[in-house]
Amino acid sequence: MASHRNQGCNVLDHRMSRRNFVMGASAAAGFGPLLTPAMAKQAKGQQKQILQVYLQGGVSQFESWDCKPGTKYGGPFREIQTTVPGMKICELLPYTAQKMHLLSIIRSINLKTNDHGVGRLFMEKGRTVGDYPYIGSVASRYLKNANDPLPGYIHISTRGLTDNTAAFLEAQHGQMKLEGVAPPENLLPRTGIPESVLTKSEQFRLQLNKQFGTGRSKSLIDSYDASFDQASQLMARKHLFESQPEKDLNRYGHHPFGQNCLLARRLLEEGVTCVKVTHHGYDTHAENFNFHIEQLDEFDKTFATLLGDIEDRGMLDNVLVMVYSEFGRTPKINNKYGRDHWGASCSIALGGAGIQPGAIIGATNADGTEVSDREVDGGHLFHTYMQAVGINSTSDHDIPGRSVPIGDPAASAIEELLA
Amino acid sequence: MIGNDWHMIGRWMWIIIGCMNRIMLMLLVMLALVTTVEGQELLRDRIDTEIGLNPVTDDGSQSICTDFEFIRRVYIDVTGRHPTAEAVVTFVSDQSQKKREQLIDQLLSSPEHARRLQHHFDVMLLQRLPKKQIELTNWQQYLFESMHSNKPWNQLVHELLTVDGTDAATRPAARFILARELKREETVRAIGQTLLGRDLQCAQCHDHPSVGDYLQRHYYGISAFLSRSYLFTDPKSKVVSIGEKAEGDVKFTSVFTNEEDATSPRILDLDAIDDPTIEEEPYVVKPDNNNRGVPKYSRRLQLASELTSEANSAFRLNIANRIWALYMGRGIVEPLDMFHADNPPSHPHLLEELAQFLVDQNYDLRTLTREILLSKTYQQPSKRPSESQNSEPFVIAELKPLSPEQLGLCLLQATGVLQTIYEKHRVALTEGEDAIDETTAEFKTNLEAAVNKETATHLDKVVTTFASANQSSRFDAAANQALFLLNSPLIQEWLDQPENLLIKKLKSAENVSEAVSHVYITVLSRNPSSDELDLASDLVREFDSEQVAGYQHIIRLLICSAEFRFNH
Numbered sequence: 005m006a007s008h009r010n011q012g013c014n015v016l017d018h019r020m021s022r023r024n025f026v027m028g029a030s031a032a033a034g035f036g037p038l039l040t041p042a043m044a045k046q047a048k049g050q051q052k053q054i055l056q057v058y059l060q061g062g063v064s065q066f067e068s069w070d071c072k073p074g075t076k077y078g079g080p081f082r083e084i085q086t087t088v089p090g091m092k093i094c095e096l097l098p099y100t101a102q103k104m105h106l107l108s109i110i111r112s113i114n115l116k117t118n119d120h121g122v123g124r125l126f127m128e129k130g131r132t133v134g135d136y137p138y139i140g141s142v143a144s145r146y147l148k149n150a151n152d153p154l155p156g157y158i159h160i161s162t163r164g165l166t167d168n169t170a171a172f173l174e175a176q177h178g179q180m181k182l183e184g185v186a187p188p189e190n191l192l193p194r195t196g197i198p199e200s201v202l203t204k205s206e207q208f209r210l211q212l213n214k215q216f217g218t219g220r221s222k223s224l225i226d227s228y229d230a231s232f233d234q235a236s237q238l239m240a241r242k243h244l245f246e247s248q249p250e251k252d253l254n255r256y257g258h259h260p261f262g263q264n265c266l267l268a269r270r271l272l273e274e275g276v277t278c279v280k281v282t283h284h285g286y287d288t289h290a291e292n293f294n295f296h297i298e299q300l301d302e303f304d305k306t307f308a309t310l311l312g313d314i315e316d317r318g319m320l321d322n323v324l325v326m327v328y329s330e331f332g333r334t335p336k337i338n339n340k341y342g343r344d345h346w347g348a349s350c351s352i353a354l355g356g357a358g359i360q361p362g363a364i365i366g367a368t369n370a371d372g373t374e375v376s377d378r379e380v381d382g383g384h385l386f387h388t389y390m391q392a393v394g395i396n397s398t399s400d401h402d403i404p405g406r407s408v409p410i411g412d413p414a415a416s417a418i419e420e421l422l423a
Numbered sequence: 424m425i426g427n428d429w430h431m432i433g434r435w436m437w438i439i440i441g442c443m444n445r446i447m448l449m450l451l452v453m454l455a456l457v458t459t460v461e462g463q464e465l466l467r468d469r470i471d472t473e474i475g476l477n478p479v480t481d482d483g484s485q486s487i488c489t490d491f492e493f494i495r496r497v498y499i500d501v502t503g504r505h506p507t508a509e510a511v512v513t514f515v516s517d518q519s520q521k522k523r524e525q526l527i528d529q530l531l532s533s534p535e536h537a538r539r540l541q542h543h544f545d546v547m548l549l550q551r552l553p554k555k556q557i558e559l560t561n562w563q564q565y566l567f568e569s570m571h572s573n574k575p576w577n578q579l580v581h582e583l584l585t586v587d588g589t590d591a592a593t594r595p596a597a598r599f600i601l602a603r604e605l606k607r608e609e610t611v612r613a614i615g616q617t618l619l620g621r622d623l624q625c626a627q628c629h630d631h632p633s634v635g636d637y638l639q640r641h642y643y644g645i646s647a648f649l650s651r652s653y654l655f656t657d658p659k660s661k662v663v664s665i666g667e668k669a670e671g672d673v674k675f676t677s678v679f680t681n682e683e684d685a686t687s688p689r690i691l692d693l694d695a696i697d698d699p700t701i702e703e704e705p706y707v708v709k710p711d712n713n714n715r716g717v718p719k720y721s722r723r724l725q726l727a728s729e730l731t732s733e734a735n736s737a738f739r740l741n742i743a744n745r746i747w748a749l750y751m752g753r754g755i756v757e758p759l760d761m762f763h764a765d766n767p768p769s770h771p772h773l774l775e776e777l778a779q780f781l782v783d784q785n786y787d788l789r790t791l792t793r794e795i796l797l798s799k800t801y802q803q804p805s806k807r808p809s810e811s812q813n814s815e816p817f818v819i820a821e822l823k824p825l826s827p828e829q830l831g832l833c834l835l836q837a838t839g840v841l842q843t844i845y846e847k848h849r850v851a852l853t854e855g856e857d858a859i860d861e862t863t864a865e866f867k868t869n870l871e872a873a874v875n876k877e878t879a880t881h882l883d884k885v886v887t888t889f890a891s892a893n894q895s896s897r898f899d900a901a902a903n904q905a906l907f908l909l910n911s912p913l914i915q916e917w918l919d920q921p922e923n924l925l926i927k928k929l930k931s932a933e934n935v936s937e938a939v940s941h942v943y944i945t946v947l948s949r950n951p952s953s954d955e956l957d958l959a960s961d962l963v964r965e966f967d968s969e970q971v972a973g974y975q976h977i978i979r980l981l982i983c984s985a986e987f988r989f990n991h
Contacts, residue, residue, distance in 0.1 A: 133627075134608065134612075134624050134627075135624065174899050175900065175904070180901075180903060189906065189907075190903070190909070190911045190912075192910060194912075194979075196972060201965045204961075204962060205962065205976070205980055208980055209980055211958075212981075212984045212985075212986060213985045216984065216985050216986040216991075217985065219806040219807040220805060220806055220807070220991070224898050227899075227900050228898070228900050229985070231905040232909070234901075235906045238902055238906065239906075239910075405758045405761050405766055406758060406761060407634055408625070409625075413629070413679070414629070414678040414679065
């Protein structure tokens with residue numbers, strides 16, 4: 005039996021980078037009392053955030069970021085100019101085309117899977133198998149300020165699966181799922197409690213914990229108390245879920261995706277580290293073209309408005325924006341005018357934070373049937389997202405007694421895309 | 424000649440000396456045997472010695488938790504719920520010297536203990552995987568019965584790995600494999616984590632980058648035992664079971680080095696197991712579309728024997744560490760699935776002894792549990808008397824966060840629902856034509872089954888809110904969990920049930936302080952301090968017209984406390 009060791013990554017490197025990294029993280033989390041309010045505000049302004057727009061079901065790359073008009077599989081749509089000279093996208097995205105100077109496109113993704121579940125996990129965890137945290141949970145774990153009142157990872161969706169997104173990270177970094185703009189479960193306080201009782205009750209609970217905590221594990225009781233703080237901060241912000249401002253809704257659209265994106269912007273403004281919005285309905289096995297007209301019509305204006313708002317507020321330097329699916333769609337058009345699952349050559353758009361705008365990474369061949377240049381997969385994307393928000397994805401997770409690389413050690417970031 | 428004589432004498436001397444050595448050795452062995460029998464060095468005492476516990480403090484008093492703390496702790500650990508107010512009062516006023524031992528024995532033999540272990544081992548072995556092929560209730564029933572009959576651990580594991588799912592009577596055990604659809608990455612990982620104490624996930628694609636002991640061939644060595652097994656769907660009944668082929672070997676490639684390697688079945692660093700030579704026909708049943716393959720030599724059956732064999736120390740160390748952690752709040756090796764050279768056990772000798780005890784006792788988990796619970800180490804207070812005190816592991820009792828199932832049962836208990844359900848079924852079982860005598864084992868088992876059935880839906884809600892697939896014993900808390908405890912209408916529904924015995928009792932209390940005291944002992948298993956009594960009574964009085972609402976409010980505040988959230 006050969007007993008060679010795979011030295012893919014050097015143990016010492018792991019430790020060194022981890023130490024630097026952990027120091028960085030603890031400095032970010034712990035400086036509250038040491039800073040003047042102005043400095044704290046400035047630091048807060050530099051906090052990195054993520055906006056994920058997930059086109060569930062698999063948007064067609066032909067009908068979005070990688071058009072092949074006039075070719076065998078190109079479909080009926082034309083491509084249009086964007087604000088970046090030479091960068092053309094599908095005519096179904098006219099509003100987004102006006103914002104492309106803020107984004108870049110990756111056209112050379114090969115996920116090697118046509119399975120919704122595997123593709124989704126690959127895009128979220130940077131690995132096809134195994135118990136690893138999602139992008140949002142990792143971001144929450146390493147970017148969230150300990151004093152941030154709201155949960156670090158909020159997912160706005162109208163349906164879908166409940167995943168264990170935090171894996172081995174703490175439960176507080178798991179996604180908080182919102183059913184559209186409805187308030188989180190159990191947000192509203194119990195009725196019938198006299199006003200006079202409320203404050204006293206909170207003091208009563210804190211006193212009880214203080215008494216119990218004396219001589220016992222501080223970290224356990226602190227983290228328990230923190231979850232109640234977070235709960236009460238959420239309760240204090242129930243206005244976020246009560247009504248959306250009409251003026252904004254007119255710009256975003258009154259449809260659910262419009263409302264969800266508006267809530268996403270407001271949550272980012274409240275400092276939530278990662279906000280994910282899911283736009284359902286891209287699994288177009290039949291009537292691919294009609295469905296894309298409908299779906300992208302809803303997506304395009306809303307997304308362009310949201311991106312514009314983030315830019316106008318000066319937040320784009322710190323917010324990583326990503327538009328992605330679990331895979332793309334087949335070049336071949338089936339007999340129901342549909343396109344099927346296709347992981348071999350698909351595209352995403354991304355921008356903000358540490359991403360170079362206006363770039364096109366990689367390419368597919370003339371008919372769009374395979375990647376012809378700069379092939380990448382979910383592992384490369386994961387490293388790229390992480391490094392764009394300042395997380396050293398080649399270091400290990402900060403978990404006592406364990407040694408788990410944040411990104412897949414067999415993949416690396418798309419360096420040329422990092423600013 | 425003389426020289427020869429001397430030579431002979433010399434030889435004799437050597438022989439005599441050699442014999443003496445042996446005799447000495449025999450004497451020592453006999454002495455050791457005598458001391459184990461005569462000296463009564465019980466495992467519980469060995470635990471205290473190894474932990475370095477000094478149970479008598481300087482002023483001569485013993486450091487040991489109070490009766491209130493003990494009864495709450497042992498109830499939650501052994502039955503999954505805290506004691507009723509009545510049980511607390513009875514226990515505390517009991518003057519018997521042996522009452523702790525008696526309580527431990529009573530709880531360990533109860534069906535509630537089997538339910539607790541059912542919950543625990545379900546989560547540990549199946550990691551909350553959804554239903555596949557096997558009805559969850561059948562699997563749960565199988566675990567419950569295994570735990571109630573105190574099935575030896577090695578036997579249970581043997582069943583999990585060898586049952587092929589064709590016999591309805593044993594089919595539930597196949598869930599360990601069928602829920603993972605025999606997928607290599609899931610099945611091999613689960614075997615490593617739960618049965619060997621090693622999370623080999625990273626070793627799937629390459630040797631672990633920073634844990635020197637986890638090699639890719641370990642992963643594939645286990646994989647090779649399973650690689651010939653496959654899921655077989657019966658063409659008529661559509662029932663899925665596990666078939667096996669007689670050929671096929673495992674190769675693997677490192678994603679770092681692209682070097683290809685191959686391995687025969689092997690457990691970690693033990694010898695590889697070569698297939699026996701089988702003349703002519705290798706199959707009992709040849710695999711084809713209509714027939715489930717059954718080879719003469721099954722690598723999967725071989726896995727069960729090799730894994731549980733004495734040569735494989737990882738098997739016994741893993742379960743000893745896990746049982747210890749279950750009751751002590753952390754493993755001697757922690758995290759529980761991170762046995763490797765750079766993560767040594769805090770008390771290596773103790774871990775060896777616990778594991779050896781299990782082997783000597785034929786993997787009787789209940790006997791091991793009993794010794795752990797009887798140790799003074801288990802019965803230490805969780806509160807440090809002074810800041811300066813030694814913070815070595817296990818010298819003071821750890822805070823144990825309630826598992827989602829424990830929390831669910833404790834919430835039902837604290838709101839009076841569990842007691843109400845028990846009473847309802849007790850009456851139903853002991854009245855009418857089919858009445859059963861309350862003292863029989865049959866009664867206890869039937870009662871438990873009826874209560875389990877009725878509490879299942881309530882528990883599910885709590886478990887979904889509090890569960891994570893997190894395998895470590897670290898504590899987690901999230902905002903949605905706090906919101907559930909603070910505001911959930913479900914808890915209010917429980918408290919508002921018209922038949923709720925706890926609320927009835929509070930309504931009939933003589934005065935507010937009597938009711939508040941009863942709330943404390945029901946929820947926290949202790950009496951309120953006089954300050955607490957005053958504060959809580961004042962709060963109740965603010966609900967002027969509706970005192971019941973006031974009591975409910977106090978219950979809801981207490982279930983939000985850290986004291987309730989942890990077993991301490």
